[in-house]
Amino acid sequence: MSSSTTAPRPYMNPYLAGVGLGLVLLAAFVIAGRGLSAAGAPASVVSYLVNVVAPGHTVDNPFYQKYLSRASHPFKDWIFVEVLGVVIGGFLSGYLARRVTRTIERGPRITDQGRLILAFAGGMIMAFGAQIGRGCTSGQALTGGSLLNLGSWAFMLSVFAGGYGVAHLLRREWK
């Protein structure tokens, strides 16, 4: 095995990738009349699982009812199926560029374990952000941004503000 044939290929030019992403978003508008989303999928999965384990528990909770009424099963929920596509498309691109490797992404000054704890915590924080802000980087920033949605722009600027606000505090995780 020579490294020249197994080395990961370089990433696509960001402007080219942006045009590709923008055309996928435009296709979603033109075909389905909706944008891209991601954070709705874990909400659907959790609602489904809680309903399987404790059906009585979901009855009085509008959160669970909202996601359960959208589809009887996560596999029939538009956003869940779209995110399943993200798994396939992401793997396909990574595989073609030899970027599928079992690794833990972290800075040089943090342990694997420390990084995984923060990854889990970040996911939890993100669930709250996406629910309180009515979407994530896909559903609000990308989709609403391109539709000139006022609230989406307020959200997007806040995402950058929040990220820059904590970056210095978290430099040991990444730098």
Place this chain on the structure above:
Amino acid sequence: MTAPFLTTGALSPSYDLLFAILIGIGFGFFLERAGFGSARKLVAQFYLTDLSVFKVMFTAIVTAMVGVIVLNRAGFLNIAEIPLVGTYVVPEIAGGLILGAGFVVGGYCPGTSVVAAATGKVDGMVYVGGLLAGMFVYAELSPLLTPFVNSTDLGQLTIPQYFNLPVLGVAAAVVAMAIGGFYGATMLERKFGNR
């Protein structure tokens, strides 16, 4: 107007999940192509060493925005059929700040974490676990949080509507802002990158 195809009946609604998966494949493909399956690449945005997140996002926003405006004015795409997320000023700003902080803590946003997990990143898989756990905790607390989340409701509202400006003028300003931002981003990368 013939589009959106699935709402006008130009395509049978029974195909909607087929298109959901195809659109998702395209979405995941370009996220990974851009390098967004890598937490270090994503988070570099916030340390000013690599501003690909800004460049990709704003190129995508401009591309889709211009496409929507052109297709709408050509009489092809009925934008009234594309629902807008309502504007709830205070919770959207609060949610954005929380999401931005969570982005740097976790290294991903929800969509990119799925790409990371699909390409073998263990931290991406753990992040998805955190996302599921967080959704459960949020769901349990939602009766307490919903009043705040539904506060400062302005309804479906666009920037041109709110400021009473022409759509083309706002769109031109977004394009100008993006181009200025790309120039600024490249300057910042030259200053802070490659260390």
